[in-house]
Amino acid sequence: MGLTAIEKVLARTSGKDVVRPGDIAVCRPDMVVQADLFFSVAGSWHRPKKIFDADRVVQLFDHAVPAPSIKDAAGMVEARRFAKEFKLKNTFDVGVHGISHVIAAEHRLARPGELLVCSDSHTCASGAFNCAGRGVGLTDLLQALTKGLVWYPVSPTIRYEIKGSSLPPVVSGKDVFFHIAHTYGAHTAHSVEFGGEGLRALDMSARRTISTMCAELGAEFAMFECDDITMEFMKNAPKGAPTRPIVPANPDKDADYADVRTVDLADVEPYVILPHSVPKNGARLSVFDRKVPINQAFVGSCANGQIEDLRVVAKVLKGRKVAADVRFIITPGSQAIYLQAAREGLLETIVEAGAVVTNSTCGACYGGHMGLVGPGEVCITASTRNFKGRMGSSEAEIYMGSPATVAASAVAGIITDPRTLWR
Amino acid sequence: MAEKLELTHTGRVWKFGDQINTDLIMPAWSFRLTEVERNKAAFGAIRPGWADLVKPGDIIIGGQNFGLGSGRPIGSVLRGCGIVGLAAESINGLALRNCVNFSLPGIDCPGISAAFEEGDIARIDYISGTVENVTRGKTLKGKPLEKLLAEIVLAGGVIPMLVREGYIESEPTEAGSE
16 A cells, blocks of 8 residues: 555655554654744743754744734844854844745745644645645644654545646635535544646645645645646745755555545635634635625735735725725735735735735734734634634634635625626 | 553543634733733633633543644643643644643543533543543543653653753743733
8 A cells, every 4th residue: 555645754754664544653854943932922932952953943933023022022032042053044034034834935945745844833834835744832843943853643644636627717726725624624633635637727826825724624734746836836946945856755546545535626616714613614605695794804824925815905906995994904924925016016006995014924814913803893814714812802703715805805895705896 | 661651630520612722722812921821811712710710630521623723832721720631522633732742631532522511520541542431430432642642741741851851941931021
């Protein structure tokens, strides 16, 4: 019996020929990424006396930047001290910052066939690049960056065979994910693999959104097969990116899956996800007949703070105004995306429409330091998560949609099918 | 480490439903508080005042996908509240790491929600995977805790292990307070 893509990475990094569901793989990470949160949560950070490899430990700031409190600022002072002490090769301080998974993508730190460790639950984002990543905790991260060791239970894998030659108009990668979440529900204690001829219709942006969102299914790892689109993306590496040879991890033909499910892209429509969870909690907008007025709309996060998402927002907003009584917040995923959006004139379109563009940070997605929602308010968001209290008050309601759906809703003032405003 | 591991708890049960997420256990607004204040915020959105009612040695019985969500250190919060053990219909993978790493063991045990009322006494044997409702005289078979994970729990969690092995300083470095 062959191996899935994820099993191949776990086998290689744990020094085994084979790992099987039920095993615990004790692995050596290829890359370890840590962010600011570690330093601001009291009692979490114990100064390392040694680290496993200064070229493979990345220090960046994303959850709360620039520092919104003295505590956060002090945490960053300590983070910079740490990075200097151990002469870390890759540091992304304020100015060249971005959300960890976006930085890992832009700087090609998430690489095909490799294992990336990061203490953020959306680390499955790296699966878009055929790189195994699964959110771990702060203590796991401390262990990974000192000992170069991280353990994972090997989980059974569900494979999605993607079919179809293109996405229907206005339908995005986010809707593909919603379609899977709505159709199949939670994937607790399972990993997810995406493959099939339809992958060609999913660009890297769509793959990144889908892979990132798998955390909301309770999945362990998420992983796309490595294809020409992946390798093309890896070719355009910026200076300083790792140069070791790329060894993709594609599944064996006789790999053992818990289930194989086919998703036909032609069947996917824009969805809305209802408060306060994602699995089996959505509706196709074509049959969603409730009038839901909104107070806030948000597009951002590791899932939807990409340049492609900002382009969609600007396309919907062009020549229109955000509805009265609606706040529309857009947060680019990184400084590089912010700059690109400025160059393309997207920021001008967005601000002209009465929306707010913020500095790149996790920001409103996790309700930590800005763009929070108040009691009784309704928000529609193209970000990662809609738990009760996630984006501020636990008395608020968070709906989820694609960037197009969120932008259309911001214009209409109620949750809206973006196809009605598309042109 | 001893060949034969032993890891059991007997304690009073707090019962929670399905899909209990990390943000309910440790809301983002509590990140910058002291550990004591942060622990007080646990479950505040759905059970205000819960942290004041918990006694050291209590146990949580959860539903499906307990602890889904983010990588925040929920094990530290639950431990800090006095919770010593966890059994649920299913425990989210990241949540289990974040509990075990803080020496808070947990096991999956299908059928457990129906077998317990809040306040019952539970006896959990994590190594064999059995959960007994001492109050009602009923025993369920769950999934044993993996040996490596049980060893982390018995060692007091990852931080003490790394301290003993000389990888990190023994005391945390605190960011400045406001």
